[in-house]
Amino acid sequence: MIKANDPSLKSWIEVNPNCDFPIQNLPFGIFKTQSSSARVGVAIGDQVLDLAVLNKLGYFNNLKIGEAVFVNNFLNDLIALGKPTCSALRQRISDLLNETNAELRDNKEAREKALQYISNVQLLMPVKVGDYTDFYSSIDHATNVGTMFRDPANALLPNWKHLPVGYHGRASSIIVSGTNFLRPKGQTKPADVDSPVFGASKSLDFELEMAFIIGKPTSLGETISTAAADDYIFGLTLFNDWSARDIQTWEYVPLGPFLAKNFASTISPWVVTLEALEPFRTAGYEQTPKVLPYLEYTGNKNIDIYLEVAILPETGTETTICHSNYKYMYWTMEQQLAHHTSNGCNINIGDMMASGTISGPTPGSFGSMLELAWKGTKPLPLNDGTERKFINDNDTVIMRGYCQKEKVRIGFGEARGKVLPAL
């Protein structure tokens, strides 16, 4: 048995070097086909491995997992088996896909039942999200916003460097990549009129984020230390926190964003396990002033995930408008989770916690149109000759992300969403 993360591993399934899903990744998702109900799958190359089929055929007999865990609308029941079992399952899948392993490779009938091209299946929401929290943990993003809307000399509010600012978001409107949605309507207050008006948002934006998914619950009153936090994180997805800036500006005082955000948030369909990402840990920003003891942590806790955003207009080709990286987070996931539970707030399997917009230090790495086009003052040119201050009707926004080291690329696939005109 070679460990599932080993860079030397090769699968008997051919995987293109630019593919997000080599044998070292093995992300979990939920899919269905025209002939089958929703079930758990794992991405390998351009194919999906049907875990319900493999379980039924006895390939996971040693793990003793019930059929209902795999024939399921969500990953929550699988995740609830715990990290040791999920890790053993991932290792078993790695073994089965290993080029030297004949068990599945040489069983044509089983192979044909268990493997399908991703392009032939429908990918569904991977988890049932109980509660969704959004943080605001990129220092470059917070500085940009503070500079634009407040004071460049005091861009960060007094609390920002002392705690990972966060707020609750809407779980019901988190949708999986490929789900189109309507441009939201809402109240806005144009500067040149006395009273607010109601209509379609005129400044629809994306926010480039990552989200982590809770893998282990706590009870009310329980806390999680930064050292223990990784035990509670199952994996990550890309996250587009769609935002209507004009609605936000008018509604958000004093209790925060609400309808400016809760019309849709798009995630990538594959949950990449934290385990698969461990080789890509890296150091983050130095935290000055020193944080309070409950937020201290040791070791490298950022993750080097290259991120990009492209706009695809109704006609024409994609223009990549942002190159960023998850390593630019000032606050780590472990700190976010320690903070979130420091008051005893309980968490559940499937809860989603997003990073906040991930901007880097340079203009090309800013994670929102607000920052990229600097409040509309620097419109972005697209390949088709048009330009954008915000997102137009029928534009598709595509987020992608991957880690890369020693020719191993661990990616997330796409978080893709198209904005349809308001009704």
Place this chain on the structure above:
Amino acid sequence: MIKANDPSLKSWIEVNPNCDFPIQNLPFGIFKTQSSSARVGVAIGDQVLDLAVLNKLGYFNNLKIGEAVFVNNFLNDLIALGKPTCSALRQRISDLLNETNAELRDNKEAREKALQYISNVQLLMPVKVGDYTDFYSSIDHATNVGTMFRDPANALLPNWKHLPVGYHGRASSIIVSGTNFLRPKGQTKPADVDSPVFGASKSLDFELEMAFIIGKPTSLGETISTAAADDYIFGLTLFNDWSARDIQTWEYVPLGPFLAKNFASTISPWVVTLEALEPFRTAGYEQTPKVLPYLEYTGNKNIDIYLEVAILPETGTETTICHSNYKYMYWTMEQQLAHHTSNGCNINIGDMMASGTISGPTPGSFGSMLELAWKGTKPLPLNDGTERKFINDNDTVIMRGYCQKEKVRIGFGEARGKVLPAL
């Protein structure tokens, strides 16, 4: 058949005139006993009617409801049957309890199986809450807070009279009456030091609120008009939005309250149907300036629910410190729901939407310690000779509420929570 709301109805079960649960109420809840699993019950007088037992005995045969709906940890599956079915069920229960109906009254064996004293059962969380939203819709409360922390001359922020300000809260930490919890710890920034500190909150407060529960889902992109909103509201509970003021002050800019709120919210165990509350509709405040068309409504949409809050110290007796009323809401539930969905945000059965602190126009009607003790400047005397600026360790806060007309009292029971010392 006499309609379930008829004030002339009497039950063969004796109901004290000061009891919240006469035959005209029939609120739904979830309970269990030492010998039975969680199930749906209806309160009548000081007893609970076991709907699982009645269904099994054939009393609901005409309604054709499966056993799993009644033997259930939550009301969601019952609510999902729709208002016509739930209304027919309530009517059938009313008929069965009517003093002139012998079906259950004269069947000693069935009666003994189906009825238990509330004091002998454990009341559980009535619904599985998907998303929880908190509004800020009491004009007296918003004016008090604005006066205290901003400018008495401009107490309301510019958006306040144009839209029902709301924000997302934490669903996981909503707990049922009788569940104790720990005083939260968190970061605060005392005025006299340069850096924040971490420790137990020193200004723990309650917020007197009502919450309504969604009874019918929408899809992403769908909107609900104020005229249609009542079809989507199943019923209401009391709601205590516990708040740690010192944590809130430091954390809440710019994205709103987070850890100051999500350590616990206490609800009453019985869901009083909107149907039972209809006779108590009343006019609300006049809304000036005129609201935008999507927020206009006709008819009386406030509800006259008397509300009170008492503090019970570890030793001693209760002191009632607040007398308020749900009719003081500036924004109605119907407006809140129309606003919430105006951008296409989808809602699900079991979602909870709370009112925000309900304060009336006079000091004795203020719905939080912050307002009652006016930021600590006017400590409240208790019966035991002590006084309170905020809530002490081992204090129990008890909220109660009821409508009353023509000798019919439709009440909510209690939302009771005890604050244990921080660990």
